[in-house]
Amino acid sequence: xxxxxHNAGRSQMAAALLTRAAGDTVEVRSAGSEPADTLNPAxxxxxxxxxxxxxxxxxxxxxxxxxxxxxxxxxxxCGDSCPVFPGKTYLDWKLADPAGLPVHEVRAxxxxxxxxxxxxxxxxxxxxxxxxxxxx
Numbered sequence: 001x002x003x004x005x006h007n008a009g010r011s012q013m014a015a016a017l018l019t020r021a022a023g024d025t026v027e028v029r030s031a032g033s034e035p036a037d038t039l040n041p042a043x044x045x046x047x048x049x050x051x052x053x054x055x056x057x058x059x060x061x062x063x064x065x066x067x068x069x070x071x072x073x074x075x076x077x078c079g080d081s082c083p084v085f086p087g088k089t090y091l092d093w094k095l096a097d098p099a100g101l102p103v104h105e106v107r108a109x110x111x112x113x114x115x116x117x118x119x120x121x122x123x124x125x126x127x128x129x130x131x132x133x134x135x136x
Contacts, residue, residue, distance in 0.1 A: 001070040003078045007032025007059035009040045009098040010076040013110050016052045017117045026124060031066055033078045035059035040098055042106040049107070074120070091120075 002011035002018075011030035019028045036059045047054050064083050067073055072089045075082050077097060084090065093116055098106040 001066055001073045002028075002030040002076065003033065003062055003073065003082050004030075004076040005032055005034050005078050005097070006036035006040075006099065007062075008036035008038065009043045009106075010093075010095050010109065010113065012039055012054055012057055012059075013043060013047060014074065014076070014093075014113050014117055016047060016054055016057075017110075017114050018121065020052060021117060021121050022124070026121070029060075029066065029070070031060045031062035033062050033082070035061050040106070042101060042103050043098055043110075045103055046107045046110045050110075072120075072124070 002014040004011040007030055011032065015028045015030035018026060039054055039057055039059065044054055067083045068085055070088065073082060074091045074093055076093050076095050095112060096109055098109050
């Protein structure tokens, strides 16, 4: 589960990048504590540059059940709005919010997320049965 405030930028990029890298070996989702109406246009542009079309994605609201059914929860600036359950792995990625930033700065955020996603996937691959891992 990738969580940010608006689910219009960081968490959407992370989910798409992990989905592309992991294929069907990891169940990936994203949500926001205060979802926006649409995705950030600069995010759409920088993801399109690398062949990922987020045009059909919509920001989604974070629910308690989303977190409860996830094994790994990665927060990106959503503060204390993410529920905490025992037995889950929580990571907090400190990333700039792409809202209102020019494309070249959003591109740098995308590239930072891509590196973190690759490291995350390497860690997930060390688990005994990656097919049971749910990054919602």
